[in-house]
Amino acid sequence: MTSVAAAVSHRHAFAGVPFTRLLGMRRNFSEGGRAQLVIDARPDFENVIGAMHGGIVATLLDVAMASAAVSKVDFSMTAVTLSMNSTFVRPGHGRLTADGDVLGVDDGVVLCQAVVRDEGGHVIARAIGSFRYLPHRST
Numbered sequence: 001m002t003s004v005a006a007a008v009s010h011r012h013a014f015a016g017v018p019f020t021r022l023l024g025m026r027r028n029f030s031e032g033g034r035a036q037l038v039i040d041a042r043p044d045f046e047n048v049i050g051a052m053h054g055g056i057v058a059t060l061l062d063v064a065m066a067s068a069a070v071s072k073v074d075f076s077m078t079a080v081t082l083s084m085n086s087t088f089v090r091p092g093h094g095r096l097t098a099d100g101d102v103l104g105v106d107d108g109v110v111l112c113q114a115v116v117r118d119e120g121g122h123v124i125a126r127a128i129g130s131f132r133y134l135p136h137r138s139t
Helices: 003-011 018-023 054-072
Strands: 026-031 034-039 078-088 096-106 109-117 123-134
Touching: 018 054, 026 054, 034 054, 054 078, 054 096, 054 109, 054 123
Parallel strands: none
Antiparallel strands: 026 034, 034 096, 078 123, 096 109, 109 123
């Protein structure tokens, strides 16, 4: 694979992740240390109160931050979660949107934040996380 082809492949790797495809998660953008992802509610994602399950919301927070992190280095590396602290503010219903941002990078570790909002713009959850840059796996 040429370096140009590899760069294009890394930029679009998100679309090839089986777990995010299973959830129907979509990336609106990921560039310059910022990312936005969206997921639509489905009955099988609901918890006992009929809201989006916290595990789905946490995954959305995590992937938004990781997507922001890899965009900060123009997708030349991947990023794996080292830690994530999340706060759930209110139950989420309907389409949820996560915005992730890079706060800083130090010695290969990226500090990020993310917020999930519902269709009305209400904050559902927030997180801060640290991620380690790693090389892409060989194909």
